[in-house]
Amino acid sequence: MESSKIRGLVAATVTPMKENGEINLSVIGKYVDYLLNVQGVRIVFVNGTTAEGLSLTTEERKQLAEEWVKQAVGKLDQVIVHVGSLCLKEAQELAAHAAEIKAGAISVVAPSFLKPPNKDALISFLREVAAAAPSVPFYYYHIPKLTGITTIRMEDLLVGIKSKIPTFQGVKFSDTDLLDFGQCVHKYESEKFTFLYGVDEQLLGALAMGAHGAIGSTYNYIGKTTNDMLAAFKSKDFEKARKIQCLMQEFFSYVISHGFMVGETKAIMSVASNIPMGPPRLPLQETSNEYLTQIIVLMKSLGLL
Numbered sequence: 001m002e003s004s005k006i007r008g009l010v011a012a013t014v015t016p017m018k019e020n021g022e023i024n025l026s027v028i029g030k031y032v033d034y035l036l037n038v039q040g041v042r043i044v045f046v047n048g049t050t051a052e053g054l055s056l057t058t059e060e061r062k063q064l065a066e067e068w069v070k071q072a073v074g075k076l077d078q079v080i081v082h083v084g085s086l087c088l089k090e091a092q093e094l095a096a097h098a099a100e101i102k103a104g105a106i107s108v109v110a111p112s113f114l115k116p117p118n119k120d121a122l123i124s125f126l127r128e129v130a131a132a133a134p135s136v137p138f139y140y141y142h143i144p145k146l147t148g149i150t151t152i153r154m155e156d157l158l159v160g161i162k163s164k165i166p167t168f169q170g171v172k173f174s175d176t177d178l179l180d181f182g183q184c185v186h187k188y189e190s191e192k193f194t195f196l197y198g199v200d201e202q203l204l205g206a207l208a209m210g211a212h213g214a215i216g217s218t219y220n221y222i223g224k225t226t227n228d229m230l231a232a233f234k235s236k237d238f239e240k241a242r243k244i245q246c247l248m249q250e251f252f253s254y255v256i257s258h259g260f261m262v263g264e265t266k267a268i269m270s271v272a273s274n275i276p277m278g279p280p281r282l283p284l285q286e287t288s289n290e291y292l293t294q295i296i297v298l299m300k301s302l303g304l305l
């Protein structure tokens with residue numbers, strides 16, 4: 001698959017599972033068609049947070065990456081495979097595999113149990129993983145709320161990074177710190193890095209700070225509405241863009257205060273796409289029918305479904 005610069009929306013995919021907890025590769029073809037034809041989303045992020053990547057076996061991750069790449073051919077623009085792991089060797093194995101199957105890009109989250117003690121240790125880890133896929137564009141996956149690595153700012157991480165990781169292409173920035181985000185875009189403009197924002201509820205703020213695109217769980221099912229917001233922003237209709245973001249925020253505000261994790265994402269996506277995404281894997285929990293009904297009623301009333 002072509003690896004070109006990433007622009008626009010990227011769906012952080014869920015991993016379809018059967019009721020017995022096995023991964024369900026058979027629906028990925030339909031999933032691709034749904035993203036493309038209904039949501040207008042042409043890039044996917046596979047085996048990330050929403051995909052429960054770190055709860056899958058290495059073999060499952062490889063099978064999923066292969067199936068996504070296979071189904072994307074001739075349809076999607078790009079498949080980004082998340083290859084991060086607590087284990088360097090496993091991350092390298094997954095990176096080499098992503099290169100072998102011709103994934104468009106790889107992304108790596110910081111190991112979060114035995115954590116890198118400082119920026120240099122983190123870069124050393126990332127460099128070793130990136131080296132296992134020496135011709136595949138590399139994106140660092142910054143999600144401090146989940147990794148617990150809260151003291152390494154991206155603005156600092158990027159200093160001289162291209163000399164350490166030649167395939168470095170950009171950051172998937174899943175944090176609310178728009179000061180750090182804005183400085184990354186501003187200071188590294190000449191490097192032509194790509195900055196993809198990952199907090200869907202405030203994407204408009206990041207667009208104003210120069211985001212090139214966005215990766216998120218909700219682009220699976222409100223990609224079309226978010227694309228309308230991107231179009232309004234691009235044509236400088238800021239009033240319209242703000243209205244769309246605020247409308248989506250009514251949904252975010254409700255679900256975030258009542259509980260919003262992968263179980264909810266999978267359930268909403270199953271209803272929206274009519275493709276069974278199944279339950280999440282333990283320790284995550286399936287959402288209740290009662291709560292799902294409330295979410296769907298709200299989304300319909302907002303015109304998001």
Ligand SMILES: CC(=O)N[C@@H]([C@@H](O)[C@H](O)[C@H](O)CO)[C@@H](O)CC(=O)C(=O)O
Pocket residue numbers: 012013045048049050051146174198199200201215216217218
């Ligand atoms: C913590 C979390 O799951 N964040 C999501 C967001 O899309 C998030 O679901 C959304 O902003 C709602 O809070 C993404 O950043 C995660 C993501 O891109 C991924 O699944 O790899």
